[in-house]
Amino acid sequence: xxxxxxxxxxxxxxLTGFIKTEIGRSGFSRAVLGLSGGIDSALACYLAAExxxxxxxxxxxxxxxxxxxxxxxHAQLIIDDLGVQSLTVPITDMVDPLIDRxxxxxNRRKGNIMARQRMIILFDQSxxxxxxxxxxxxxxxxxxxxxxxxxxxxxxINPIGDLxxxxxxxxxxxxGVPQPLLDKAPxxxxxxxxxxxxxxxxxxxxxDRLLYLLIDQRYKPEECIETGFAENFVKAVIQRVRKNQFxxxxxxxxxxxxxxxxxxxxxxxxxxx
Amino acid sequence: MKxxxxxxxxxxxxxxxxxxxxxxxxxxxxxxxxxADLIIFPELSLTxxxxxxxxPTVALHPDDSDPVFNQLLEASRAIDIMVGFVEEDSxxxxxxxxxxxxxxxxxxxxxxVYLPTYGMFDEGRFFAEGDGxxxxxxxxxxxxxLICEDFWHASLPYVLWLxxxxxxxxxxxxxxxxxxxxxxxxxxxxxxxxxxxxxxNRAYAGLFTSFVVHTNRVGYEDGLNFWGGASAYNxxxxxxxxGPQHQEALVMTExxxxxxxxxxxxxxxxxxxxxxxxLKEITRINQNRHTDR
Numbered sequence: 304x305x306x307x308x309x310x311x312x313x314x315x316x317x318l319t320g321f322i323k324t325e326i327g328r329s330g331f332s333r334a335v336l337g338l339s340g341g342i343d344s345a346l347a348c349y350l351a352a353e354x355x356x357x358x359x360x361x362x363x364x365x366x367x368x369x370x371x372x373x374x375x376x377h378a379q380l381i382i383d384d385l386g387v388q389s390l391t392v393p394i395t396d397m398v399d400p401l402i403d404r405x406x407x408x409x410n411r412r413k414g415n416i417m418a419r420q421r422m423i424i425l426f427d428q429s430x431x432x433x434x435x436x437x438x439x440x441x442x443x444x445x446x447x448x449x450x451x452x453x454x455x456x457x458x459x460i461n462p463i464g465d466l467x468x469x470x471x472x473x474x475x476x477x478x479g480v481p482q483p484l485l486d487k488a489p490x491x492x493x494x495x496x497x498x499x500x501x502x503x504x505x506x507x508x509x510x511d512r513l514l515y516l517l518i519d520q521r522y523k524p525e526e527c528i529e530t531g532f533a534e535n536f537v538k539a540v541i542q543r544v545r546k547n548q549f550x551x552x553x554x555x556x557x558x559x560x561x562x563x564x565x566x567x568x569x570x571x572x573x574x575x576x
Numbered sequence: 577m578k579x580x581x582x583x584x585x586x587x588x589x590x591x592x593x594x595x596x597x598x599x600x601x602x603x604x605x606x607x608x609x610x611x612a613d614l615i616i617f618p619e620l621s622l623t624x625x626x627x628x629x630x631x632p633t634v635a636l637h638p639d640d641s642d643p644v645f646n647q648l649l650e651a652s653r654a655i656d657i658m659v660g661f662v663e664e665d666s667x668x669x670x671x672x673x674x675x676x677x678x679x680x681x682x683x684x685x686x687x688x689v690y691l692p693t694y695g696m697f698d699e700g701r702f703f704a705e706g707d708g709x710x711x712x713x714x715x716x717x718x719x720x721x722l723i724c725e726d727f728w729h730a731s732l733p734y735v736l737w738l739x740x741x742x743x744x745x746x747x748x749x750x751x752x753x754x755x756x757x758x759x760x761x762x763x764x765x766x767x768x769x770x771x772x773x774x775x776x777n778r779a780y781a782g783l784f785t786s787f788v789v790h791t792n793r794v795g796y797e798d799g800l801n802f803w804g805g806a807s808a809y810n811x812x813x814x815x816x817x818x819g820p821q822h823q824e825a826l827v828m829t830e831x832x833x834x835x836x837x838x839x840x841x842x843x844x845x846x847x848x849x850x851x852x853x854x855l856k857e858i859t860r861i862n863q864n865r866h867t868d869r
Contacts, residue, residue: 308758313765316822317752317801324796465799569628571798573590 311477318462322354328576333434338362340374344439346475352385360387361432365421368395380481394420414493418454435459443468448547468507582607582615583806583827587795590624614656618793621660625749635664638675652677669704684712690725711739724748737784746790751800770803782813811839
């Protein structure tokens with residue numbers, strides 16, 4: 304079985320340096336992030352507090368009426384532990400008018416609306432707090448496309464997007480994320496009782512081991528099957544990764560001129576800084 | 577003879593040559609005040625690394641007509657300097673280059689030969705390849721300069737060794753990658769890429785019974801990190817010094833150049849090397865290359 308363990312101290316050094324440097328180069332010194340009560344945003348919050356100082360981090364809780372009480376409480380544990388600035392902005396009154404407008408709306412649409420409403424709040428607070436929005440998506444969910452485009456995936460920089468979920472757990476444990484967050488089942492908390500693994504149909508641990516072989520180690524699908532993964536599982540995961548590529552790239556621009564953004568107008572974001 | 581060496585592992589401003597030059601001049605002064613005879617800077621130290629479309633706007637000419645090189649050449653009257661930059665040649669080709677400056681003159685310019693254009697690298701898209709390597713004489717003996725991917729190919733250090741280099745000056749802007757696993761006994765605190773570079777540089781020092789020194793960028797460019805970790809190895813392949821990982825530093829060390837005599841008296845690998853045999857076999861291999869397949 305592949306080894307996904309990481310040198311957590313080194314990861315912490317690189318990621319806190321990344322947050323501080325890249326926010327600084329954009330002309331800012333502060334960060335804003337949504338705190339869901341889950342482990343990903345918890346880790347991002349600990350890294351940001353260490354990188355920027357807790358007074359320069361604004362953690363925002365944005366519950367919907369069906370959000371679990373645990374989510375709010377767990378987010379509060381982090382706020383209390385780190386001493387970061389915080390705000391609670393319930394989204395129910397903002398999203399319900401739109402949801403009620405369409406009687407037949409299923410859970411997926413509702414979840415997307417909630418994720419995008421939270422994005423609006425984060426980017427508004429980004430302006431008010433003069434801080435950049437930190438992304439909290441991990442490598443597993445980015446690969447699987449388990450996120451809402453322009454919703455929870457929207458951010459200025461993402462410090463944890465190259466860590467698989469199991470590695471997020473390892474680093475979170477090392478950095479001191481409170482135990483209840485480490486222990487509970489991952490959930491987007493979009494409806495009562497939802498868990499990610501139930502919705503995905505497999506566990507993060509299984510998915511991470513497979514993705515690590517496919518992506519990081521460049522194994523062929525048949526080699527993964529030989530290693531012991533079920534053929535259907537391998538196929539389903541590969542399919543998901545492929546189908547969600549659109550969430551990982553900027554929208555293509557139709558080329559007409561001799562110089563076009565994305566094709567032959569190439570500069571890093573850090574250009575000139 | 578002793579060589580007091582300063583290894584600058586620095587961050588840079590992407591595409592702003594003047595701000596980078598300022599930092600160079602400050603560090604040159606600091607190194608000189610600390611008694612250094614030679615200061616070396618990383619790959620593309622005057623420009624930053626992922627330049628893409630910035631390449632033509634940061635290119636320089638390594639001579640005293642160039643306002644940037646003019647100041648570096650002036651500074652080189654007090655201390656030898658190796659610096660990284662983009663060179664635009666007379667036919668407007670752009671090279672990743674390192675220049676060695678001494679006593680107001682450019683002693684040598686190396687154009688990066690191997691331009692990584694795979695994975696996260698795209699150098700071949702923006703730069704021309706160098707077409708040769710030469711060792712050159714300095715007041716500390718004969719030196720060979722290479723840039724990053726150049727020394728990932730064993731052939732170039734080998735050729736420089738045969739060309740008389742006893743002191744290898746390597747420069748990198750190496751994006752860090754590969755978090756080490758905790759379960760397999762890897763040295764903590766060092767990325768896989770950092771460990772790999774250190775291991776091969778140590779091997780070159782031992783195999784070529786020569787001094788190998790290396791300096792590398794620090795900082796970030798978008799999501800990429802640069803790990804620093806400047807290092808020096810003696811002709812026995814023993815580490816002399818290592819700079820910190822992921823932090824800017826001016827790493828000072830002293831090379832006892834007499835160690836070349838002691839090591840090679842014990843271990844005459846250079847004496848016994850057979851360049852004619854290598855040439856004969858490489859000629860044969862090269863001739864058969866197209867007919868064999």
